Amino acid sequence: MRILVVEDEPDLLASLAQALREEGYAVDTADNGDDGLFNAEGTDYDAIVLDVMLPGLDGWEILKRLRKSKKTPVLMLTARDQTRDRVKGLDTGADDYVVKPFDLEELFARLRAIIRRSANQTTNVLEIGDVKIDTAARHVLFKDKPVELTAREYSLVAFMALHRGEVVTRTQLYEHLFDENESSLSNLLDVHVSNVRKKLGAEFIATRRGHGYCIE
Amino acid sequence: MKMFKSIKWRLQIWYGLILVGVLLGLGITAYKLEHDKVFRHTDNELQRRVNVVLQTLHRGEQQRRPPPRPNDFDQPPGPPAGEFDRDRPPRGPEDFHLQPRDEVLFDAAAANGYYFVITGRDARVIARSTNAPTAVMYVEGPPATGKLNRFTAFPQLPDDRVKYGGGQFKYDQFPSNGVPAGQPFPPYSRGTFREVEIVLPTQESILVGRNMVTDLAELRLIALQLAGASLVILGFGLAGGWWLVGRLLRPIQSIGAAAVKISAGDLSQRINVAEAESELGQLAAVLNSTFARLETAFAQQKQFAADAAHELRTPVSVILTQTQTALNREREAASYKQTVEACQRAAQRMRTLIESLLALARFDAGQEILRRTRFDFSKIIGEAVDLVQSLAEERAVKIISGLPPLEITGDSERLAQVVTNLLTNAIQYNELAGEVRVKLETRSGLAVLTIADTGQGIAAEDLPRVFGRFFRADSSRTGAGNTGLGLSICKAIVEAHGGTIEVASEVKVGTTVSVRLPI
Numbered sequence: 046m047r048i049l050v051v052e053d054e055p056d057l058l059a060s061l062a063q064a065l066r067e068e069g070y071a072v073d074t075a076d077n078g079d080d081g082l083f084n085a086e087g088t089d090y091d092a093i094v095l096d097v098m099l100p101g102l103d104g105w106e107i108l109k110r111l112r113k114s115k116k117t118p119v120l121m122l123t124a125r126d127q128t129r130d131r132v133k134g135l136d137t138g139a140d141d142y143v144v145k146p147f148d149l150e151e152l153f154a155r156l157r158a159i160i161r162r163s164a165n166q167t168t169n170v171l172e173i174g175d176v177k178i179d180t181a182a183r184h185v186l187f188k189d190k191p192v193e194l195t196a197r198e199y200s201l202v203a204f205m206a207l208h209r210g211e212v213v214t215r216t217q218l219y220e221h222l223f224d225e226n227e228s229s230l231s232n233l234l235d236v237h238v239s240n241v242r243k244k245l246g247a248e249f250i251a252t253r254r255g256h257g258y259c260i261e
Numbered sequence: 262m263k264m265f266k267s268i269k270w271r272l273q274i275w276y277g278l279i280l281v282g283v284l285l286g287l288g289i290t291a292y293k294l295e296h297d298k299v300f301r302h303t304d305n306e307l308q309r310r311v312n313v314v315l316q317t318l319h320r321g322e323q324q325r326r327p328p329p330r331p332n333d334f335d336q337p338p339g340p341p342a343g344e345f346d347r348d349r350p351p352r353g354p355e356d357f358h359l360q361p362r363d364e365v366l367f368d369a370a371a372a373n374g375y376y377f378v379i380t381g382r383d384a385r386v387i388a389r390s391t392n393a394p395t396a397v398m399y400v401e402g403p404p405a406t407g408k409l410n411r412f413t414a415f416p417q418l419p420d421d422r423v424k425y426g427g428g429q430f431k432y433d434q435f436p437s438n439g440v441p442a443g444q445p446f447p448p449y450s451r452g453t454f455r456e457v458e459i460v461l462p463t464q465e466s467i468l469v470g471r472n473m474v475t476d477l478a479e480l481r482l483i484a485l486q487l488a489g490a491s492l493v494i495l496g497f498g499l500a501g502g503w504w505l506v507g508r509l510l511r512p513i514q515s516i517g518a519a520a521v522k523i524s525a526g527d528l529s530q531r532i533n534v535a536e537a538e539s540e541l542g543q544l545a546a547v548l549n550s551t552f553a554r555l556e557t558a559f560a561q562q563k564q565f566a567a568d569a570a571h572e573l574r575t576p577v578s579v580i581l582t583q584t585q586t587a588l589n590r591e592r593e594a595a596s597y598k599q600t601v602e603a604c605q606r607a608a609q610r611m612r613t614l615i616e617s618l619l620a621l622a623r624f625d626a627g628q629e630i631l632r633r634t635r636f637d638f639s640k641i642i643g644e645a646v647d648l649v650q651s652l653a654e655e656r657a658v659k660i661i662s663g664l665p666p667l668e669i670t671g672d673s674e675r676l677a678q679v680v681t682n683l684l685t686n687a688i689q690y691n692e693l694a695g696e697v698r699v700k701l702e703t704r705s706g707l708a709v710l711t712i713a714d715t716g717q718g719i720a721a722e723d724l725p726r727v728f729g730r731f732f733r734a735d736s737s738r739t740g741a742g743n744t745g746l747g748l749s750i751c752k753a754i755v756e757a758h759g760g761t762i763e764v765a766s767e768v769k770v771g772t773t774v775s776v777r778l779p780i
Binding site: 054056057059060061063064067124125144145146148149150 | 578607
């Protein structure tokens, strides 16, 4: 899962990015509106955390321009909790909002929810054959037994499960599992796929030669 | 009683009392005038009839006993000897013959006709009209007044008549057409009868009276009519007064209603000013403008509080996310140090904000005390320029200053704060490698400091708001030191010194701030 955080307060941006990375997300950051819009338009993020008050383009403007080309779920960070601000945000195309100051737990939960909704999933628990994935608790059960996955492996499983039935290309996987600063080797993805197959059964992830991978 | 304390009721009661007083006065006066008119008329008629009876009586006696010849020059003029002598034979009915033309004066058929009774010395009735009430036989004097007694009446006569006992009373002194001059026999009322009794020196008495029952009934009717009319007028007056007072007080009621709503917290209420011309209309207009000012002040306060809370949200967010992230798992010491440093920065920012807010609140409340001294303003400005020099070098901004020595009176520390703040703005919002020109001069008795930059300028529509609280040119927080309160505080400080601060700006050319201070 790859997320863009646009926030101009450096200490807030740093800690948000760190916390999200520790949650297993790949995180890109931008500290002004222009960079934020550039990133948001150039990459398929799973979600964007967008502050309203920014130097350069403000949050509303970024959202308005982004919605012309992309449906990426957006979580607005606002310092004003007045109804008209919330209404404005939701009407402009925001998927949800969080009012500052917020608790990280709440921010994470809302982020999970907008990602899940954008993939047309309604619950936190996905069942695929013998595999059960709880996206809230970040637990994976195989034949009712907990399976230990690394953060990256979990992200791979969660992303593929969200896009169940679709063929996911290697490029997509790279885009969604690694952030812009990671110089990942191309075979790193194969290593993660192979490790997941070992833990959850070889048939869990099917290979479509020349196209990518798929979870049936 | 709450009701009677209301202005409306009190006005109504006073008004009603005055109206009742006026009507009573008028009514009583009108009744009295009417009453007096009736009685005066009756009394005059009584007098007239007394004269007629007197003359008739006199004439009868003369016919019976002709007076001595008046051209008898041997005799002194005066009453004939023995005429008023107590010993002369009493007059009887044969002496009284009412002439036919006088008979109409005593109409026996009329219920309110006049009557007469002539009584002799020994209470014997000499003559009486047929309609005379028998109850007037008054040997002991008229019962109603009791004052008048023909025997005691004598001493009240003027001296010449009192001297009758000496035989000097002159019959001629009775005017031929009237009762004795200065007559002491006033008419009196006895029940429904109005009577006058003349006691002659011969102790004979003439009583003329009239039953006034119909006149009294008429007077009663008039009294009733007056009372009725008064009541109707009072009723209309009270109703009209009630309507008028209500109408006059209606603006007060609407003022009161608006005030109640405002005190309940609805500051948008206004009094409906229908009659702007009246005194109350003017009062309402004054109150409305007061309410409008109150509402604006409240809205400003509310906005200020909301802005202040809003400004605190970001540093609190920093502390929350930093600490929650740090506590999520075990970390190395260096990581904790970073977290603590970030928290410290956030806390510093909040402190700056709180101090600025408190300073502004003190200026607003007029509680900020300036420590005024006499000092060289140019020196303070020079120090401020030195202070911001490193910031200017960071942005390659050149500061050009022309500072002739100029002594002013004020709080040097506060004014240094103003200058530093303005210089920092001029550098921060300047172009890279721009210029800041600082000039101090004396103009029309004022110290004028101008700080001009070559920065991006401020849009014309933003200019009126630059001294407003939490105004920022680019709607975001740039740097922890920028609270958005700096210019507000500058303005407060300068105005506390009795000076003015102005901003002129042109987009993409630069901004000039002028501070004028009394020397």
